[in-house]
Amino acid sequence: MFESDGWVKLPAFFDKATVNTLEDAILDIYHTQARKIKDYQNLPRDMRAILTAMEANDKDILYECLKMIPQSLAVRSVYGAEFAQKLADYCGADPKTTLIEGPSLFANNPETSRVSYKLHTEALFYSKRRKFCNVWTPLYGPRTKENGAMIVLPGSHLDHWDMSKATEYTGFDIKSKGKEKWGWQIEIPPKQVEKYKVEYTEATPGDIVVFHRNLVHGTGINITDQIAFALVCRVWDYSTDYSFSANMNTMAYKNGDVGRPDLVC
Numbered sequence: 001m002f003e004s005d006g007w008v009k010l011p012a013f014f015d016k017a018t019v020n021t022l023e024d025a026i027l028d029i030y031h032t033q034a035r036k037i038k039d040y041q042n043l044p045r046d047m048r049a050i051l052t053a054m055e056a057n058d059k060d061i062l063y064e065c066l067k068m069i070p071q072s073l074a075v076r077s078v079y080g081a082e083f084a085q086k087l088a089d090y091c092g093a094d095p096k097t098t099l100i101e102g103p104s105l106f107a108n109n110p111e112t113s114r115v116s117y118k119l120h121t122e123a124l125f126y127s128k129r130r131k132f133c134n135v136w137t138p139l140y141g142p143r144t145k146e147n148g149a150m151i152v153l154p155g156s157h158l159d160h161w162d163m164s165k166a167t168e169y170t171g172f173d174i175k176s177k178g179k180e181k182w183g184w185q186i187e188i189p190p191k192q193v194e195k196y197k198v199e200y201t202e203a204t205p206g207d208i209v210v211f212h213r214n215l216v217h218g219t220g221i222n223i224t225d226q227i228a229f230a231l232v233c234r235v236w237d238y239s240t241d242y243s244f245s246a247n248m249n250t251m252a253y254k255n256g257d258v259g260r261p262d263l264v265c
């Protein structure tokens with residue numbers, strides 16, 4: 001399945017206790033930050049309520065919460081050597097030289113597509129990284145086609161995707177194009193992928209979806225009235241990268257990378 005389709009769902013990979021650990025630790029971050037602010041004193045300890053309230057005036061604080069997630073000891077406890085070992089085969093990685101980037105929380109909010117992503121491959125964003133895969137898991141409720149589970153194009157990972165097949169901009173549509181604090185898109189235009197069928201990574205918390213660096217995927221449209229969540233991390237092996245940078249997303253073409261002559265890998 002992973003080899004031919006470029007993605008696979010591993011049902012109940014995390015047990016209930018692990019899901020609770022993740023959900024609680026992340027909610028603690030958002031709730032504790034919100035409680036420092038007078039306007040949010042009466043908010044319930046609920047991710048959807050906190051995000052909805054802060055989206056209007058406190059996007060910068062939401063970003064800081066996001067950055068705290070991988071620094072939470074409880075969150076980190078879930079992603080140990082054992083996790084790397086289990087995923088190593090999918091990524092072509094050696095667990096000994098495997099690192100984890102993230103996790104990061106994707107909130108698919110029917111009210112805004114500010115952090116939604118058009119069709120892309122991860123390799124376009126992480127162009128210096130040769131061995132990695134993404135791990136996507138629902139949190140705070142199941143993901144369905146209706147609430148915008150991730151869109152994947154099975155088999156597209158076997159095609160060749162480079163920057164000449166993508167268009168870059170900030171925003172999601174013409175109304176949001178160029179807006180600050182909106183996502184950076186490296187979009188593969190729909191015309192390029194007409195021949196592929198579309199699937200949705202429907203899953204429940206605890207299931208993980210592992211996908212290939214070259215798989216074309218994007219954010220599904222959430223047509224419900226509830227924010228839907230996914231937690232995403234990248235498992236990557238730096239041992240054969242032609243880069244010495246510790247930043248997973250070291251920037252190609254921008255003199256931002258750390259390279260050297262005489263590489264032997």
Ligand SMILES: O=C(O)CCC(=O)C(=O)O
Pocket residue numbers: 106108116117122134136149150217218219220230232
């Ligand atoms: O679930 C989404 O919104 C898309 C996530 C995505 O692009 C990714 O995990 O790489």
Ligand SMILES: [Fe+2]
Pocket residue numbers: 117120121122217
């Ligand atoms: Fe992605």
